[in-house]
Amino acid sequence: xxxxxxxxxxxxxxxxxxxxxxxxxxxxxxxxxxxxxxxxxxxxxxxxxxxxxxxxxxxxxxxxxxxxxxxxxxxxxxxxxxxxxxxxxxxxxxxxxxxxxxxxxxxxxxxxxxxxxxxxxxxxxxxxxxxxxxxxxxxxxxxxxxxxxxxxxxxxxxxxxxxxxxxxxxxxxxxxxxxxxxxxxxxxxxxxxxxxxxxxxxxxxxxxxxxxxxxxxxxxxxxxxxxxxxxxxxxxxxxxxxxxxxxxxxxxxxxxxxxxxxxxxxxxxxxxxxxxxxxxxxxxxxxx
Amino acid sequence: xxxxxxxxxxxxxxxxxxxxxxxxxxxxxxxxxxxxxxxxxxxxxxxxxxxxxxxxxxxxxxxxxxxxxxxxxxxxxxxxxxxxxxxxxxxxxxxxxxxxxxxxxxxxxxxxxxxxxxxxxxxxxxxxxxxxxxxxxxxxxxxxxxxxxxxxxxxxxxxxxxxxxxxxxxxxxxxxxxxxxxxxxxxxxxxxxxxxxxxxxxxxxxxxxxxxxxxxxxxxxxxxxxxxxxxxxxxxxxxxxxxxxxxxxxxxxxxxxxxxxxxxxxxxxxxxxxxxxxxxxxxxxxxxxxxxxxxxxxxxxxxxxxxxxxxxxxxxxxxxxxxxxxxxxxxxxxxxxxxxxxxxxxxxxxxxxxx
Numbered sequence: 001x002x003x004x005x006x007x008x009x010x011x012x013x014x015x016x017x018x019x020x021x022x023x024x025x026x027x028x029x030x031x032x033x034x035x036x037x038x039x040x041x042x043x044x045x046x047x048x049x050x051x052x053x054x055x056x057x058x059x060x061x062x063x064x065x066x067x068x069x070x071x072x073x074x075x076x077x078x079x080x081x082x083x084x085x086x087x088x089x090x091x092x093x094x095x096x097x098x099x100x101x102x103x104x105x106x107x108x109x110x111x112x113x114x115x116x117x118x119x120x121x122x123x124x125x126x127x128x129x130x131x132x133x134x135x136x137x138x139x140x141x142x143x144x145x146x147x148x149x150x151x152x153x154x155x156x157x158x159x160x161x162x163x164x165x166x167x168x169x170x171x172x173x174x175x176x177x178x179x180x181x182x183x184x185x186x187x188x189x190x191x192x193x194x195x196x197x198x199x200x201x202x203x204x205x206x207x208x209x210x211x212x213x214x215x216x217x218x219x220x221x222x223x224x225x226x227x228x229x230x231x232x233x234x235x236x237x238x239x240x241x242x243x244x245x246x247x248x249x250x251x252x253x254x255x256x257x258x259x260x261x262x263x264x265x266x267x268x269x270x271x272x273x274x275x276x277x278x279x280x281x282x283x284x285x286x287x288x
Numbered sequence: 289x290x291x292x293x294x295x296x297x298x299x300x301x302x303x304x305x306x307x308x309x310x311x312x313x314x315x316x317x318x319x320x321x322x323x324x325x326x327x328x329x330x331x332x333x334x335x336x337x338x339x340x341x342x343x344x345x346x347x348x349x350x351x352x353x354x355x356x357x358x359x360x361x362x363x364x365x366x367x368x369x370x371x372x373x374x375x376x377x378x379x380x381x382x383x384x385x386x387x388x389x390x391x392x393x394x395x396x397x398x399x400x401x402x403x404x405x406x407x408x409x410x411x412x413x414x415x416x417x418x419x420x421x422x423x424x425x426x427x428x429x430x431x432x433x434x435x436x437x438x439x440x441x442x443x444x445x446x447x448x449x450x451x452x453x454x455x456x457x458x459x460x461x462x463x464x465x466x467x468x469x470x471x472x473x474x475x476x477x478x479x480x481x482x483x484x485x486x487x488x489x490x491x492x493x494x495x496x497x498x499x500x501x502x503x504x505x506x507x508x509x510x511x512x513x514x515x516x517x518x519x520x521x522x523x524x525x526x527x528x529x530x531x532x533x534x535x536x537x538x539x540x541x542x543x544x545x546x547x548x549x550x551x552x553x554x555x556x557x558x559x560x561x562x563x564x565x566x567x568x569x570x571x572x573x574x575x576x577x578x579x580x581x582x583x584x585x586x587x588x589x590x591x592x593x594x595x596x597x598x599x600x601x602x603x604x605x606x607x608x609x610x611x612x613x614x615x616x617x618x619x620x621x622x623x624x625x626x627x628x629x630x631x632x633x634x635x636x637x638x639x640x641x642x643x
Contacts, residue, residue, distance in 0.1 A: 181368040184339050190360035190389045203375040 084167025
């Protein structure tokens with residue numbers, strides 16, 4: 001058999017290639033440009049090598065922001081994943097309740113991010129907000145605009161309210177895909193409710209939970225709008241997570257070089273953590 | 289030892305899933321529930337297992353009323369169509385899981401798991417996880433879990449349905465041997481008449497929630513109580529046609545096919561004749577055959593058999609011949625029916641004359 005060589009198929013790739021070039025490669029290269037050079041406007045650049053990277057990696061301000069970011073992401077993952085799974089487990093499996101629960105669960109996900117921030121800002125205001133006023137009336141000294149702990153508490157609560165639903169929906173889908181014979185087999189064996197969860201439900205949800213954790217990690221690691229509207233990164237820099245700090249540096253101080261270097265470092269951290277986590281989770285999933 | 293269903297009925301809302309059923313399965317028997325999808329096989333099995341309660345009626349096991357008793361207390365095991373194993377357990381742990389709960393010591397567990405694994409050809413795979421196994425091995429693991437704990441009742445719900453052809457044949461051959469020398473009652477649900485014939489034992493034919501007939505498999509096959517039982521227990525589907533008996537001869541109502549009936553003691557009148565596809569062949573078989581003509585609709589050759597669909601007198605007929613007989617669609621053909629194998633039913637569809 002002679003194969004005829006036909007390279008026309010490449011033509012089909014060109015539109016996608018152009019699209020990707022414009023929305024990913026070109027902007028990214030601009031960032032790369034700034035990261036290695038110094039500019040004083042008028043399109044004049046001087047080569048700086050790895051200077052900005054060294055500066056960022058050694059800066060205490062970056063270390064602090066990165067620390068806050070990991071702490072925040074850690075806290076919300078620690079709350080949202082178990083809470084999401086727990087809610088999914090208690091949701092009804094058939095009947096009218098299913099649609100009601102699903103619609104209610106989807107509501108927070110449909111609200112624009114800055115609206116969520118604004119909503120919680122008003123909700124939590126110490127004098128007039130329902131949450132703030134109630135807490136103060138109960139004798140707690142609550143003021144999220146001035147106290148670091150309160151600011152964190154409010155930000156975490158807001159994120160849990162906004163995003164736990166995503167974990168619930170994914171877990172619920174995972175649970176529903178388990179066929180009834182699994183539960184019957186466990187019943188015949190006399191397995192406890194905990195054993196059913198540990199040895200059937202959890203392993204069967206492994207893939208959707210991996211996706212849920214990855215999505216929640218990436219989203220929370222890049223969180224910007226909601227804390228920006230809620231606290232503006234304050235009090236002080238207490239809730240200035242990486243992206244808030246980045247925007248301050250780039251647009252507030254116009255330090256384009258270090259900001260570009262920081263963007264790249266930021267990007268590689270997200271990529272690295274996701275890659276490591278995914279490979280750890282999928283280590284033994286060879287064939288299925 | 290026996291399993292008895294007494295006046296068992298199952299209703300869900302307005303729908304009756306199982307109509308009043310009386311069945312007795314005796315000790316050391318394999319019992320086949322034969323019926324198409326939605327015939328009620330699974331529901332009936334779940335009632336037998338105690339996974340589901342009957343709306344009314346009783347289940348007796350070993351002379352004791354066990355209706356409503358929880359499944360864990362009944363010493364039953366079940367194998368499903370889907371390959372059900374604990375996903376994060378190894379094959380060893382999976383097989384051992386029913387024993388662990390009973391609190392048998394580890395040495396004994398290792399010994400018994402080893403024996404069962406040997407029997408099911410899983411010895412080399414004890415350290416693997418289910419998702420590293422082929423479908424056949426996964427189902428073997430599930431079977432091993434069912435066999436390891438010496439249950440008095442083993443329920444198999446279409447255990448071979450999700451396997452590919454070769455593995456199905458292989459496992460089907462082994463199945464009856466697995467239950468030999470075991471003090472238990474086996475119930476096996478299937479949609480395939482050939483499964484029932486190969487496994488033997490007893491068969492209950494089911495249709496739309498009703499048990500039609502129960503008895504020795506070969507007897508149910510040869511003497512189906514009525515037309516429904518004959519239909520359930522025939523694949524490819526049995527041919528049914530109306531016949532008229534006058535004096536000594538039968539005539540197919542819609543054609544002039546006629547045969548002699550000297551030795552059949554039936555009153556003159558209308559009957560229905562059931563002819564299994566393998567009794568209509570392209571060659572003469574037996575001493576008494578009668579010719580039937582038809583136009584070929586479909587001709588399928590499968591290895592050593594030819595399945596030929598043809599049309600005669602506005603009826604579609606199915607025939608199954610040994611060997612490969614190439615026929616062209618649209619061609620007029622002559623086939624032969626072996627009249628000694630005909631089943632006759634009266635007008636209310638009950639069997640009046642069998643082979």
